Amino acid sequence: xxxxxxxxxxxxxxxxxxxxxxxxxxxxxxxxxxxxxxxxxxxxxxxxxxxxxxxxxxxxxxxxxxxxxxxxxxxxxxxxxxxxxxxxxxxxxxxxxxxxxxxxxxxxxxxxxxxxxxxxxxxxxxxxxxxxxxxxxxxxxxxxxxxxxxxxxxxxxxxxxxxxxxxxxxxxxxxxxxxxxxxxxxxxxxxxxxxxxxxxxxxxxxxxxxxxxxxxxxxxxxxxxxxxxxxxxxxxxxxxxxxxxxxxxxxxxxxxxxxxxxxxxxxxxxxxxxxxxxxxxxxxxxxxxxxxxxxxxxxxxxxxxxxxxxxxxxxxxxxxxxxxxxxxxxxxxxxxxxxxxxxxxxxxxxxxxxxxxxxxxxxxxxxxxxxxxxxxxxxxxxxxxxxxxxxxxxxxxxxxxxxxxxxxxxxxxxxxxxxxxxxxxxxxxxxxxxxxxxxxxxxxxxxxxxxxxxxxxxxxxxxxxxxxxxx
Amino acid sequence: xxxxxxxxxxxxxxxxxxxxxxxxxxxxxxxxxxxxxxxxxxxxxxxxxxxxxxxxxxxxxxxxxxxxxxxxxxxxxxxxxxxxxxxxxxxxxxxxxxxxxxxxxxxxxxxxxxxxxxxxxxxxxxxxxxxxxxxxxxxxxxxxxxxxxxxxxxxxxxxxxxxxxxxxxxxxxxxxxxxxxxxxxxxxxxxxxxxxxxxxxxxxxxxxxxxxxxxxxxxxxxxxxxxxxxxxxxxxxxxxxxxxxxxxxxxxxxxxxxxxxxxxxx
Numbered sequence: 001x002x003x004x005x006x007x008x009x010x011x012x013x014x015x016x017x018x019x020x021x022x023x024x025x026x027x028x029x030x031x032x033x034x035x036x037x038x039x040x041x042x043x044x045x046x047x048x049x050x051x052x053x054x055x056x057x058x059x060x061x062x063x064x065x066x067x068x069x070x071x072x073x074x075x076x077x078x079x080x081x082x083x084x085x086x087x088x089x090x091x092x093x094x095x096x097x098x099x100x101x102x103x104x105x106x107x108x109x110x111x112x113x114x115x116x117x118x119x120x121x122x123x124x125x126x127x128x129x130x131x132x133x134x135x136x137x138x139x140x141x142x143x144x145x146x147x148x149x150x151x152x153x154x155x156x157x158x159x160x161x162x163x164x165x166x167x168x169x170x171x172x173x174x175x176x177x178x179x180x181x182x183x184x185x186x187x188x189x190x191x192x193x194x195x196x197x198x199x200x201x202x203x204x205x206x207x208x209x210x211x212x213x214x215x216x217x218x219x220x221x222x223x224x225x226x227x228x229x230x231x232x233x234x235x236x237x238x239x240x241x242x243x244x245x246x247x248x249x250x251x252x253x254x255x256x257x258x259x260x261x262x263x264x265x266x267x268x269x270x271x272x273x274x275x276x277x278x279x280x281x282x283x284x285x286x287x288x289x290x291x292x293x294x295x296x297x298x299x300x301x302x303x304x305x306x307x308x309x310x311x312x313x314x315x316x317x318x319x320x321x322x323x324x325x326x327x328x329x330x331x332x333x334x335x336x337x338x339x340x341x342x343x344x345x346x347x348x349x350x351x352x353x354x355x356x357x358x359x360x361x362x363x364x365x366x367x368x369x370x371x372x373x374x375x376x377x378x379x380x381x382x383x384x385x386x387x388x389x390x391x392x393x394x395x396x397x398x399x400x401x402x403x404x405x406x407x408x409x410x411x412x413x414x415x416x417x418x419x420x421x422x423x424x425x426x427x428x429x430x431x432x433x434x435x436x437x438x439x440x441x442x443x444x445x446x447x448x449x450x451x452x453x454x455x456x457x458x459x460x461x462x463x464x465x466x467x468x469x470x471x
Numbered sequence: 472x473x474x475x476x477x478x479x480x481x482x483x484x485x486x487x488x489x490x491x492x493x494x495x496x497x498x499x500x501x502x503x504x505x506x507x508x509x510x511x512x513x514x515x516x517x518x519x520x521x522x523x524x525x526x527x528x529x530x531x532x533x534x535x536x537x538x539x540x541x542x543x544x545x546x547x548x549x550x551x552x553x554x555x556x557x558x559x560x561x562x563x564x565x566x567x568x569x570x571x572x573x574x575x576x577x578x579x580x581x582x583x584x585x586x587x588x589x590x591x592x593x594x595x596x597x598x599x600x601x602x603x604x605x606x607x608x609x610x611x612x613x614x615x616x617x618x619x620x621x622x623x624x625x626x627x628x629x630x631x632x633x634x635x636x637x638x639x640x641x642x643x644x645x646x647x648x649x650x651x652x653x654x655x656x657x658x659x660x661x662x663x664x665x666x667x668x669x670x671x672x673x674x675x676x677x678x679x680x681x682x683x684x685x686x687x688x689x690x691x692x693x694x695x696x697x698x699x700x701x702x703x704x705x706x707x708x709x710x711x712x713x714x715x716x717x718x719x720x721x722x723x724x725x726x727x728x729x730x731x732x733x734x735x736x737x
Contacts, residue, residue, distance in 0.1 A: 147684075339647070347641050
């Protein structure tokens with residue numbers, strides 16, 4: 001059991017001008033289950049870190065007070081457990097059982113109690129394997145379940161979940177939500193930060209909305225909060241439930257074939273695939289984890305050498321280079337013809353400012369400087385990045401980084417755009433912008449291929465679907 | 472790249488020994504051999520090491536696959552020394568223009584290669600028979616290593632395989648952005664450096680997140696840690712270390728008795 005009291009709380013990270021959270025007054029009672037909402041940048045993660053006692057005094061400036069059962073969070077660490085977003089960077093040990101035991105060892109739990117508590121925690125989250133299962137062999141959803149077990153084994157009075165499903169495919173996300181639902185009990189206070197509101201509502205009984213400038217905007221039952229603030233929240237990017245998305249269908253029939261794959265594969269990651277991508281068409285590639293969707297995107301993007309079969313670009317796409325397969329094109333030629341957007345935006349960043357990042361492609365492909373400038377300005381405007389032109393790409397939020405990575409691929413105006421999970425973990429606003437952007441590209445005659453798990457995105461945009469089977 | 476996960480039969484009598492004991496035995500054995508420059512002591516040591524392989528449950532073929540970088544560098548050393556050694560004493564064996572091979576050169580080169588093997592093999596055997604988690608546990612429990620160091624290193628170690636994957640992704644992402652080096656060696660070097668930088672930035676961020684997650688589970692707590700997996704250092708383990716010392720001593724003694732002993736210092 002744990003209660004949380006915040007009085008005029010604020011936190012500013014060292015070296016930042018803006019307060020991450022400010023003027024926050026909030027009380028969460030024993031056993032309450034709260035969904036914490038707010039547009040991106042409202043300080044939700046900072047608040048959770050403060051509650052978990054993970055904001056050391058020397059890393060920023062604090063206003064007001066935070067108390068957990070009347071204690072400072074740094075003294076209440078044993079009462080609080082937190083699960084983060086990225087499964088890769090919160091598992092410590094090589095074997096599943098050892099990982100759950102890690103926290104118990106740290107807290108000095110007597111040795112004879114450790115393994116019974118490990119088994120109990122694994123059972124509570126519905127972990128399907130035994131203790132010796134290598135953590136590296138688990139899927140993302142299973143890894144997050146294990147991380148949850150590692151926290152629950154410590155029997156926290158306050159459980160904090162910081163977007164635990166944002167990096168997972170729908171199946172994995174459902175696994176984790178089920179695990180949270182299974183472990184819910186009247187003794188544990190829960191504070192959850194999550195983009196996907198509709199799926200999270202069964203887990204909570206109260207919604208608190210943070211105001212980006214500081215303070216609490218709304219607080220109450222989900223029904224009351226969404227009735228009063230639903231429109232504003234949806235406009236700011238929160239996935240307010242029950243708001244259908246109008247589809248963007250193609251305005252004209254698809255054009256000529258740009259790229260064709262025949263028997264294309266890369267054993268053992270991808271079996272043979274035949275498909276053709278046309279201009280003026282949005283093609284969605286679907287399939288379960290392990291079917292080789294990302295590999296297909298890399299092969300079509302001319303970034304991997306095919307193991308079997310071939311990729312052929314038509315004259316429409318390749319100009320004079322039709323005889324050479326895309327994976328043998330020089331990089332500048334490739335960037336002019338096919339744009340690839342990777343799942344992790346940070347993999348693609350090369351320079352130290354947003355402006356240079358966008359200018360890189362056009363400069364590499366030999367455009368004159370005034371033209372580079374106007375291309376970059378137009379993209380900054382279009383993707384709401386103008387205010388960030390001088391910022392370092394690595395300091396952007398998830399949504400900003402995604403918009404920038406799409407913009408960099410568009411800067412060289414390729415006829416074909418290939419995206420791997422572009423909507424992963426995005427808020428509603430960025431999501432809608434991506435749909436509009438891709439739809440506009442398609443209607444202007446570009447080919448758009450998206451590899452995705454996002455059924456809503458497919459419903460809103462795709463003209464045609466290709467389903468890959470698991471190997 | 473040398474694989475790092477254990478490949479031995481885990482029930483072999485010496486593979487089961489305490490990891491700290493295995494590590495100490497390997498160290499004792501290797502250090503003793505560094506002391507001499509002659510080929511005899513290392514040759515005896517290698518014979519002992521190979522004879523001990525079945526007791527560690529490691530098959531020769533598996534070991535050879537693990538140790539191939541060692542074999543490759545041994546070949547390199549042999550060729551380099553034979554061609555470029557300054558001291559060219561002894562009988563001339565081959566005289567082909569600029570290439571002159573004498574018996575003295577060949578002996579020195581052979582001694583060096585044998586030493587390298589004799590010194591490195593115990594380490595290869597320890598890695599091949601030891602689970603990293605067990606090693607960290609034993610270091611903390613039996614060698615009084617700080618838990619923060621041992622488990623911190625273990626957790627970081629788990630992230631290493633991800634780096635190779637990241638490197639390939641970053642390289643492909645650069646190509647997609649229109650960045651490649653072509654045949655220009657300077658551009659290649661620059662591309663390599665900038666890819667490495669991106670990899671490093673990512674690794675540091677992931678490492679920081681992992682450290683925060685570990686502390687959130689009490690890794691930085693001041694309460695004394697308990698242990699879930701007990702490691703014993705028993706008589707058999709002490710015997711393994713003593714045995715290694717005796718055998719290494721034996722190899723050195725044999726070399727002295729045969730009159731081939733050449734101390735490293737003096």
